[in-house]
Amino acid sequence: MSGTQKDLDGFEDGLGYALRRAGEEFTAEGRSLVDGGVARGRRRLRRRRAAAMTGGVVALAVVGLGAPYATGTLGGDDGQGEAGVAAHPKAGASPGKGPQLSAQQVIATLEGLLPRGKVSEQGGHGTADRDGPSAHLVLDDGRGKAAVGVSVGAVDPHGAEAKQRLACPDRTYVPYDSCRNETLAGGSRLMVLRGYEYPDKRVDTKWWHAYLVTPDGYTVDANEWNAPAEKGAEVTRPEPPLTVGQLKALVTSRAWRPVMNALEKAAPEPVPQPPARGQDGRTILRNLKALLPASAKVVSGRGDDGFAYVVVDDGKGASLVQINVQPGMSDLGDELFGAGAEVLPDGTKVVTHREPGEKGGEGVVMWTADTLRPDGLRVVVSAFNSGAQNTKATRETPALTMRQLKAVATSGKWAVK
Structure with missing residues (x-):
């Protein structure tokens, strides 16, 4: 691995919502996802960390993608995404108004929203945990085991992060079968994507993703695969277990409202400075x-x-x-x-x-x-x-x-x- 790539990997691992993967990968494969923000040069730290990279401008095309790697949906120790945002809001955020929920309560919420089947390998975090509330498990509906995960967080609903993560990626950089955006009754905004764990499709692992932003600034981020693990597991079924409609129903369910109420709201994002003349x-x-x-x-x-x-x-x-x-x-x-x-x-x-x-x-x-x-x-x-x-x-x-x-x-x- 080159020094350039090492610098890029380190930057990606430390960036919360990017996506990052990646959504610049959307672990190692989506490292382009996080570099897009760097290319703009708006933050010195991001600029420095990405400066050694010579091909990472692709991130801007895909920065809207969220990913389980980035958000901690699968309970990884390095998860710093939406869950991390919820657990560590920026200065000026409003405190949560509801009682705190345990990891088991968050997991139970996810289980209650899934179709009938055998559930195993449950894990997650409660609303007071450092990584923020999340739940992940393996579901077997009789057609093969599949990993499913959800995280709940907070974001400025009018900020750049929400806008980026709700955007469908550019197919020049990220292949996918379908992606759609919609504004729901009540004002929530939703993105649902049917894509692949590896952009180069080196294996047949499919990754389907739904990301919801409510008008009051809460997020529900759901991910599913057609294998019992995000990576390193054999594909067990042609497609993930939840249809697009079921994935939408999962993230829009009112069952997540108690989890949201336990979280602090995110502070408004600062108004971005316009690019220098000629740099738009x-x-x-x-x-x-x-x-x-x-x-x-x-x-x-x-x-x-x-x-x-x-x-x-x-x-x-x-x-x-x-x-x-x-x-x-x-x-x-x-x-x-x-x-x-x-x-x-x-x-x-x-x-x-x-x-x-x-x-x-x-x-x-x-x-x-x-x-x-x-x-x-x-x-x-x-x-x-x-x-x-x-x-x-x-x-x-x-x-x-x-x-x-x-x-x-x-x-x-x-x-x-």
Whole structure:
């Protein structure tokens, strides 16, 4: 494992709701999920921890995904997601108004909402536990054992976290069979996704997920698999046990209200600062398209603050090209651009990398040009020999040469004005 990947894994493990996985993985496989927030450069800590990464701009496309790994749905010791938010609200949060519930009471709530079947391997946390309330178990409805888990938490219903986690991911980065959003009667918002444990589908483990945000700022996060464990267990059935309708009924049940009432409400999120001029997603996407060689025909694309990607095809197959634009990175110059870095006449430092893809796609390679300007602006451009990192290579090399990647990264279009 490279130093870059180790830094990224450590960052992912420490980030609560990301998703993270991941939802940047959605354990190791979704590490892109958490990096998206980093790419925006809004927080110095996130920026520093992700700075060593050279291909993690993909997170913005999938940051809406929640994951059992991130939220602690399966009772892991490192769970710091919605449950953690509930247990440790930010300053200014309102105290819970209901009595505390034990882990067994939370588990019993989950059991009472499941279809008939044999239940085993129960575990979870109570509302006063550090990891926040959650329950997980294995259900066998006669068609095979399956893991099911739920966590309850608190979030600013009007904040960025809720918005991100309710959004369906971008299929360029996260494959799934279906995803839908809806606003329910009463104002609760719901996202239900039928996806896969591994984005590259290396095994047939399916992961279905429902995430609910109530108008008063509580969350119910449910996950299920078609295997008795999230990872490392053989698939026991074609699909998870709960249908989309049953998964929706599970998270919207009033049975979770006593659990919610025991939790402190989350404080309002601070109003995000707008990106520096020229660093918004629309501008970055427009500039990226303008800097592509004429042969690279854009098939699709998307931008967000500090980030954009396009999928291009020059007649030789699809190729993903992605970019991070991060101001204020001067303090990382020595760490990322050592003695071997090329220094241009204007003082811009440049390093390049040719590496295997990191998301499991067969034969995928990643070419990267990483640059740091004297004013602290870092521009990182990567291209792949596939239209997505988690699918097999569609061509021998990326659609852009290393020289072209360097030209994009060093362009004057990225200067902060």
